[in-house]
Amino acid sequence: MEETIPGTETAQIPRQRGASLLETAVRYAEERHWDVVPGTWLEAVGGEQRCSCEDPACALPGAHPARADWASQATGSATVARRMWQKQPRAAILLPTGRTFDALDVPETAGCLALARMERTGLTLGPVTSAPDRRMRFFVLPGAAAKVPELVRRLGWSPVSLDLAVLGEGEWVAAPPTRYGVRGAVQWARRPTPANRWLPDVEELISAVAYACGRTR
Numbered sequence: 001m002e003e004t005i006p007g008t009e010t011a012q013i014p015r016q017r018g019a020s021l022l023e024t025a026v027r028y029a030e031e032r033h034w035d036v037v038p039g040t041w042l043e044a045v046g047g048e049q050r051c052s053c054e055d056p057a058c059a060l061p062g063a064h065p066a067r068a069d070w071a072s073q074a075t076g077s078a079t080v081a082r083r084m085w086q087k088q089p090r091a092a093i094l095l096p097t098g099r100t101f102d103a104l105d106v107p108e109t110a111g112c113l114a115l116a117r118m119e120r121t122g123l124t125l126g127p128v129t130s131a132p133d134r135r136m137r138f139f140v141l142p143g144a145a146a147k148v149p150e151l152v153r154r155l156g157w158s159p160v161s162l163d164l165a166v167l168g169e170g171e172w173v174a175a176p177p178t179r180y181g182v183r184g185a186v187q188w189a190r191r192p193t194p195a196n197r198w199l200p201d202v203e204e205l206i207s208a209v210a211y212a213c214g215r216t217r
Contacts, residue, residue: 022085024177025093030078032192035099037074037172038084039092040066042179049182060133061181063092063174071096071170092178098169101126101199102144103137104209105165107216111136114212115189118205126199128190129173132183137173138209144168144202151206162213166202 019027028034042049042062051061058064067073074096075081085091097103106114108130118125126139145168149159167173176186190196 019177020089021091021093021177022082022089024175025081025085026078028093028095028175028192029076029081032197033076033100035074035076035096036081036084036175037070037094037096038066038088039070039094039172039174039178040064041088041090041092042181051181060174063094063178063180063186065094065172066091070094070172074099093175094172094178095175097167097171097173098142098145100142101139102142102202103129103139103167103173104144104148104202104205105135105137105167106209106213107163108134108136110163110209110212110216111138111189113216114138114205114208117208117212121208123204123208124196124200125190125205126196127188127192129176129186130189131174131186132180136189137167138205139173139199140202140205141199142168147202148206151203152210155207155210157210157214161217162210163217164209164213 025036028036040052040062043052049061050056051058052066111128111130115128128139129137145166148166152159152162152164174186176188179185
């Protein structure tokens with residue numbers, strides 16, 4: 001079952017209900033061949049939802065790696081993923097970047113503007129997440145981290161002037177339906193489909209994304 005919530009007039013954000021974290025993690029590994037790794041989870045303490053890391057000042061409660069060696073624990077095996085989430089069914093689903101994809105990380109306002117612009121030009125997108133921290137992540141081919149600074153400069157922008165980051169090797173994206181504390185759950189702004197299995201190169205998206213970040217900074 002899907003529920004649609006407003007993003008912009010031209011960009012609607014679908015939300016999937018009913019699928020467990022275990023089922024979804026297995027599906028990411030099985031259907032998309034993405035590596036997955038369990039993260040932290042939320043625990044009820046004194047009537048409040050707190051991160052399992054036990055840090056009261058945790059910036060990403062329930063949505064960050066649970067152990068230092070998380071990257072080496074990530075798996076693309078659906079069988080192993082099922083065993084991992086059977087041990088901790090509430091664990092966040094983290095997708096390591098720098099492997100099958102990198103991700104452009106931008107503010108939600110800029111992300112919605114970029115999506116609308118891309119739709120008007122008929123650009124083929126990969127999956128895009130929208131998270132409760134009001135950030136959107138656009139999935140692109142690996143290697144984007146090395147390309148973006150020069151691409152942004154060619155477009156006439158200073159890389160440090162834009163709120164545009166690239167998540168590559170050693171980083172991660174929290175995947176739906178992972179929850180961020182009391183702020184809500186990660187959702188798909190553009191969900192994975194057979195049509196977007198082949199990801200775009202960052203060069204195809206950077207103009208629209210940089211323009212949107214510049215307009216909304």
